[in-house]
Amino acid sequence: xxxxxxxxxxxxxxxxxxxxESLFExxxxxxxxxxxxxxxxxxxxxISLAExxxxxxxxxxxxxxxxxxxxxxxxxxxxxxxxxxxWAIRTAPDLGFLMQKExxxxxxxxxxxxxxxxxIAYHQPCTRAEIEEIRGVSVSRGTIDQLIEMEWIRFGRRRxxxxxxxxxxxxxxxxxxFGLETARDLPGLKELRAAGLLENRPMPVMxxxxxxxADEQDDLFEDES
Amino acid sequence: xxxxxxxxxxxxxxxxxxxxESLFExxxxxxxxxxxxxxxxxxxxxISLAExxxxxxxxxxxxxxxxxxxxxxxxxxxxxxxxxxxWAIRTAPDLGFLMQKExxxxxxxxxxxxxxxxxIAYHQPCTRAEIEEIRGVSVSRGTIDQLIEMEWIRFGRRRxxxxxxxxxxxxxxxxxxFGLETARDLPGLKELRAAGLLENRPMPVMxxxxxxxADEQDDLFEDES
Amino acid sequence: xxxTDAQFEFSEALSVEERLAAExxxxxxxxxxxxxxxxxxxxxxxxxxxxxVSILQLAHQYLAFVEKAKELRIxxxxxxxxxxxxxxxxxxxLLLPPDPADEGPSGEDLAAHLAFQLERLSAMRDAGAKLMAxxxxxxxxxxxxxxxxxxxxxxxxxxxSLLDLMQGYARIRTKDEFRPFVLDRKSILSMEQALERMxxxxxxxxxxxxxxxxxxxxxxxxxxxxxxxxxxxxxASLELAKAGKIExxxxxxxxxxxxxxxxxR
Numbered sequence: 001x002x003x004x005x006x007x008x009x010x011x012x013x014x015x016x017x018x019x020x021e022s023l024f025e026x027x028x029x030x031x032x033x034x035x036x037x038x039x040x041x042x043x044x045x046x047i048s049l050a051e052x053x054x055x056x057x058x059x060x061x062x063x064x065x066x067x068x069x070x071x072x073x074x075x076x077x078x079x080x081x082x083x084x085x086x087w088a089i090r091t092a093p094d095l096g097f098l099m100q101k102e103x104x105x106x107x108x109x110x111x112x113x114x115x116x117x118x119x120i121a122y123h124q125p126c127t128r129a130e131i132e133e134i135r136g137v138s139v140s141r142g143t144i145d146q147l148i149e150m151e152w153i154r155f156g157r158r159r160x161x162x163x164x165x166x167x168x169x170x171x172x173x174x175x176x177x178f179g180l181e182t183a184r185d186l187p188g189l190k191e192l193r194a195a196g197l198l199e200n201r202p203m204p205v206m207x208x209x210x211x212x213x214a215d216e217q218d219d220l221f222e223d224e225s
Numbered sequence: 226x227x228x229x230x231x232x233x234x235x236x237x238x239x240x241x242x243x244x245x246e247s248l249f250e251x252x253x254x255x256x257x258x259x260x261x262x263x264x265x266x267x268x269x270x271x272i273s274l275a276e277x278x279x280x281x282x283x284x285x286x287x288x289x290x291x292x293x294x295x296x297x298x299x300x301x302x303x304x305x306x307x308x309x310x311x312w313a314i315r316t317a318p319d320l321g322f323l324m325q326k327e328x329x330x331x332x333x334x335x336x337x338x339x340x341x342x343x344x345i346a347y348h349q350p351c352t353r354a355e356i357e358e359i360r361g362v363s364v365s366r367g368t369i370d371q372l373i374e375m376e377w378i379r380f381g382r383r384r385x386x387x388x389x390x391x392x393x394x395x396x397x398x399x400x401x402x403f404g405l406e407t408a409r410d411l412p413g414l415k416e417l418r419a420a421g422l423l424e425n426r427p428m429p430v431m432x433x434x435x436x437x438x439a440d441e442q443d444d445l446f447e448d449e450s
Numbered sequence: 451x452x453x454t455d456a457q458f459e460f461s462e463a464l465s466v467e468e469r470l471a472a473e474x475x476x477x478x479x480x481x482x483x484x485x486x487x488x489x490x491x492x493x494x495x496x497x498x499x500x501x502x503v504s505i506l507q508l509a510h511q512y513l514a515f516v517e518k519a520k521e522l523r524i525x526x527x528x529x530x531x532x533x534x535x536x537x538x539x540x541x542x543x544l545l546l547p548p549d550p551a552d553e554g555p556s557g558e559d560l561a562a563h564l565a566f567q568l569e570r571l572s573a574m575r576d577a578g579a580k581l582m583a584x585x586x587x588x589x590x591x592x593x594x595x596x597x598x599x600x601x602x603x604x605x606x607x608x609x610x611s612l613l614d615l616m617q618g619y620a621r622i623r624t625k626d627e628f629r630p631f632v633l634d635r636k637s638i639l640s641m642e643q644a645l646e647r648m649x650x651x652x653x654x655x656x657x658x659x660x661x662x663x664x665x666x667x668x669x670x671x672x673x674x675x676x677x678x679x680x681x682x683x684x685x686a687s688l689e690l691a692k693a694g695k696i697e698x699x700x701x702x703x704x705x706x707x708x709x710x711x712x713x714x715r
Binding site: 041042043044045088089090091092093096099109111112114115117118119121122134135136137138176177178179180186187188192195197201203204 | 483484485487529554559560563566567569570571574575577578579580581582584585590591593597
């Protein structure tokens with residue numbers, strides 16, 4: 001910190017900060033890494049950086065610690081994975097064969113449910129009408145309910161179109177289940193977008209779906225990238 | 226393998242074994258360590274070496290792998306610990322404070338339950354009559370049931386005395402919870418006293434104990450230590 | 451659906467196999483997820499890339515399918531029939547030369563949109579399959595088996611620390627040591643007891659008698675009891691003297707205390 005007499009105010013601020021920082025001195029990064037390790041090991045669900053910061057002593061840098069931890073576990077039997085804005089430890093998928101005992105029998109999803117899920121994931125936020133248009137068939141209440149109950153989808157913002165329909169988006173639980181860091185990591189997303197298959201292309205006859213809607217739909221992905 | 230024509234039978238055996246061994250060649254120790262890591266991480270209960278061996282490919286050496294893993298976790302945020310005859314991954318004790326946020330919703334075990342549990346831990350295997358004799362009050366069915374439900378105690382062998390009463394012993398879950406390898410690790414009364422862990426407070430009985438009485442009591446107590 | 455790969459064409463001469471395949475398709479109509487799904491299945495029978503599929507031929511196939519269903523008296527859901535009507539319209543648009551006066555979209559536009567819909571549905575179906583083929587939690591990769599977090603579960607978790615346990619044990623084992631000082635009532639004679647006893651005896655004491663003779667029988671043998679009984683009896687005698695019932699005298703310091711009843715009143 002260079003002493004600059006021409007800026008006395010800023011200087012005063014610096015000195016005011018100094019004692020506070022030393023009072024709550026953050027532990028060394030190696031120790032922070034241990035803390036992140038303990039917390040992530042201790043949780044079955046992903047833990048956000050904010051929650052990590054809340055649990056760790058003042059002044060810690062959970063992001064740096066978790067990234068260092070992730071590198072440490074590369075190639076090991078368990079991995080440090082990112083799930084949306086959160087982090088978790090998961091067993092390496094190639095060792096799944098050892099874990100039959102832990103396998104939870106998941107309910108087999110119907111073809112309709114899988115398709116609906118895929119449509120929501122790749123088109124989110126996505127209205128029921130859009131799902132129906134893509135599938136060419138009405139979506140049964142039960143299918144949506146099942147996906148909501150599984151916490152794989154949830155309600156998103158209402159679409160600002162007549163009727164203000166609700167939209168659906170996928171959840172962090174979905175990302176966690178399928179080992180995705182973000183919705184942008186959905187398999188084949190780039191290719192589908194490049195092929196124009198994720199565009200909300202209106203039916204020529206109807207022609208009454210506004211351009212804005214189409215734009216709004218891609219917002220989610222574009223904001224993130 | 227030396228070809229010894231004087232021992233054709235044994236030789237035949239050797240050659241018969243050889244192909245089988247090569248067929249199920251055990252993975253390298255580093256890989257076995259990964260396996261142990263994943264299994265210990267994912268398992269809800271501590272895992273014995275026998276169970277590890279059962280899950281891992283033929284020819285593995287779970288003991289060597291688990292010991293190597295244990296060394297790897299030395300000084301880390303979690304540790305590989307032995308729980309009775311089994312192994313588990315546990316948070317490093319010095320980082321327990323990071324988990325405290327989550328333990329708010331738990332309730333303290335009642336005094337009756339703690340005392341009953343303590344007697345069983347220190348005197349196992351131990352009959353109900355013995356517990357009652359030591360505590361000086363009868364033990365309610367509910368207390369025993371609660372401890373059994375928590376999987377901290379379980380039925381031991383019946384005592385070979387008239388009436389063949391059941392005995393109670395503590396479980397690996399108990400050892401695990403209290404971070405003990407065996408119940409024998411429990412400190413004795415002398416050690417408790419030396420560590421200042423005994424409550425030096427007289428129990429209020431009549432409610433009209435004079436100061437002198439209280440002092441006298443402490444004297445009495447100190448004389449013994 | 452097993453028939454999807456079957457060569458499926460409504461030409462004039464259907465082989466027996468083809469006919470069976472066609473009928474299987476119709477009987478399985480419940481297995482289709484709507485007319486678009488059926489169209490997708492039919493388009494596969496053209497054995498070309500979806501992008502180059504002939505929409506005209508597809509419309510033809512679909513209409514033939516509906517025709518066949520009618521023949522077999524299979525009731526088709528309304529949306530299948532709506533699609534059939536729309537495809538019949540599309541077919542006419544594609545076959546007839548465009549009407550310059552018509553404002554609406556051309557047959558080619560409509561066909562292109564249908565092709566887009568089919569391709570999109572197919573893409574979503576593949577995406578769903580790819581998603582399901584991914585490593586899944588609790589199937590291919592696993593979470594911590596014993597989370598430290600006492601989970602925000604509804605049922606109450608009871609817990610105790612090692613310290614609780616040890617203290618609990620210590621509490622029991624040292625219970626006797628902790629017992630507060632209480633007088634052993636067995637070797638105590640209270641003043642009330644002494645008073646009670648003396649009241650009964652005093653009327654017989656016309657002459658001076660030693661106070662010690664008023665101690666309860668046997669109490670003089672045990673030093674503890676004797677002390678207590680002596681003190682109580684003495685206190686009781688003072689009480690009786692105060693009440694004017696008896697007189698007290700003592701020859702000298704530490705000499706025996708004597709009492710007699712006061713009968714002069």
